[in-house]
Every structure is written in structure tokens, then in C-alpha cells.
Amino acid sequence: KAGVTQTPRYLIKTRGQQVTLSCSPISGHRxxxxxxxTPGQGLQFLxxxxxxxxxxxxxxxxxxxxxxxxxxxSEMNVSTLELGDSALYLCASSLGPQGGNQPQHFGDGTxxxxx
Amino acid sequence: AQxxxxxxxxxxxxEAETVTLSCTYDTSESDYYLFWYKQPPSRxxxxxxxxEAYKQQNATENRFSVNFQKAAKxxxxxxxxxxxxxxxxxxxxxxxxxxxxxxxxxGTTLQVKP
Numbered sequence: 001k002a003g004v005t006q007t008p009r010y011l012i013k014t015r016g017q018q019v020t021l022s023c024s025p026i027s028g029h030r031x032x033x034x035x036x037x038t039p040g041q042g043l044q045f046l047x048x049x050x051x052x053x054x055x056x057x058x059x060x061x062x063x064x065x066x067x068x069x070x071x072x073x074s075e076m077n078v079s080t081l082e083l084g085d086s087a088l089y090l091c092a093s094s095l096g097p098q099g100g101n102q103p104q105h106f107g108d109g110t111x112x113x114x115x
Numbered sequence: 116a117q118x119x120x121x122x123x124x125x126x127x128x129x130e131a132e133t134v135t136l137s138c139t140y141d142t143s144e145s146d147y148y149l150f151w152y153k154q155p156p157s158r159x160x161x162x163x164x165x166x167e168a169y170k171q172q173n174a175t176e177n178r179f180s181v182n183f184q185k186a187a188k189x190x191x192x193x194x195x196x197x198x199x200x201x202x203x204x205x206x207x208x209x210x211x212x213x214x215x216x217x218x219x220x221x222g223t224t225l226q227v228k229p
Contacts, residue, residue: 108157
């Protein structure tokens with residue numbers, strides 16, 4: 001069974017640009033969650049999608065948005081990039097909604113660098 | 116709001132010895148789940164062990180076991196017979212059945228010395 005696939009693995013952008021990251025969950029998983037990981041802030045929850053609906057959202061500005069498609073694949077978009085957006089963005093999928101006993105299965109992440 | 120605290124940013128252990136990583140959490144809920152995740156230097160995070168709050172028995176997975184103290188809101192991870200491959204960052208996480216959120220601690224970097 002294929003794991004969680006995130007593309008691209010690495011991305012370099014400049015300030016002011018926008019970026020779209022993609023996440024394909026494990027087959028059959030309906031929940032996709034996104035996290036931002038930085039050395040200073042640790043692992044911070046961005047949002048969770050379950051059956052194409054945003055179920056939960058973390059404390060991030062509106063520049064961060066996402067969506068989930070009918071095949072459960074998810075995209076995350078960041079507009080007007082800032083230097084502080086440089087981070088490892090992790091996607092995780094689970095069978096059921098986040099918060100329950102369903103473990104999260106993580107992808108390898110997308111390393112985003114802002115110049 | 117729930118919080119998860121890992122008070123040990125870094126730990127080290129000698130190969131074959133035992134180490135315990137600490138985690139405390141704060142919640143007013145009675146129904147929740149707790150997890151330990153491992154993130155090796157290759158960076159893919161994987162689940163190590165999970166515990167249902169309603170179960171009194173501590174979860175065990177091979178060399179990994181937890182000490183779950185519900186009243187004290189403590190959830191420590193014990194790694195027995197440490198191996199070089201155990202070197203990683205370990206995250207404690209709290210799963211709320213109420214809010215549907217998963218909250219991670221700041222992580223503990225474990226070094227295993229040969």
C-alpha cells in the first residue's frame with residue numbers, strides 16, 4: 001500500500017510569490033491534515049480536511065488556505081510568501097477524523113525555502 | 116485549551132540501556148487519545164505507540180512502553196534496550212475526541228551513543 005505522497009519535495013520561492021503544495025493520502029484515508037514544522041515553533045497544526053470539508057483550522061493567517069478533492073487528495077496554498085514561511089510542511093492522512101484513535105500517517109514533507 | 120509539554124529538549128542514552136521521555140498535558144476532557152511519534156533524521160514521522168485514555172493498562176509495543184498516569188496527566192515513553200536506530204526526535208501528541216484536534220508537544224531529540 002503506497003504511503004502518503006507529498007510533492008514537490010523541495011521548493012524555493014521569493015517573497016511575495018505564492019505556492020501550492022500537494023498531498024496524496026493513503027488509499028482509503030479520508031482525513032488529510034497539514035502541519036508546519038520549524039526549529040523555533042516546532043510542529044504547528046494548519047488545518048484538517050475530512051470528506052472535502054475543512055474540519056479544523058489552526059492559528060495561521062488567511063494567506064494559508066487549502067482544499068480537498070473528491071479523491072481525498074489535498075492541496076495547500078500560501079499566498080504573498082514571507083521569509084517566515086520557510087519551513088517543512090508535513091501532510092498526514094488517517095482513516096477517520098483527526099482527534100480520535102486513528103493514527104496519523106505522515107508524508108516526507110515539502111521543504112519550502114523563501115529567499 | 117489543551118496543551119502538551121515535553122520538558123526535555125534533548126536526551127541521550129547509551130546503546131542497550133533504557134531511557135524515559137517525559138510528556139505532560141493539560142485538558143479538562145475525559146475521553147481522549149495519546150500518541151508518541153518518532154521523526155528520524157530522514158524526517159518521515161511514524162507512530163510509535165498510542166494509548167486510549169479510558170484504558171488503565173499501559174500500552175506496549177515491543178521495546179516501547181508508556182507510563183500513563185491519567186490523574187497526573189502524564190504520558191511518558193520508555194525505550195528499553197536502546198538501539199542506534201532509535202535516534203530521532205520524539206513527539207508526544209494529544210488527540211481530543213471533543214474538538215477533533217491533534218496537538219503535538221515541542222519534541223525531544225534522542226541521541227543514542229554506541
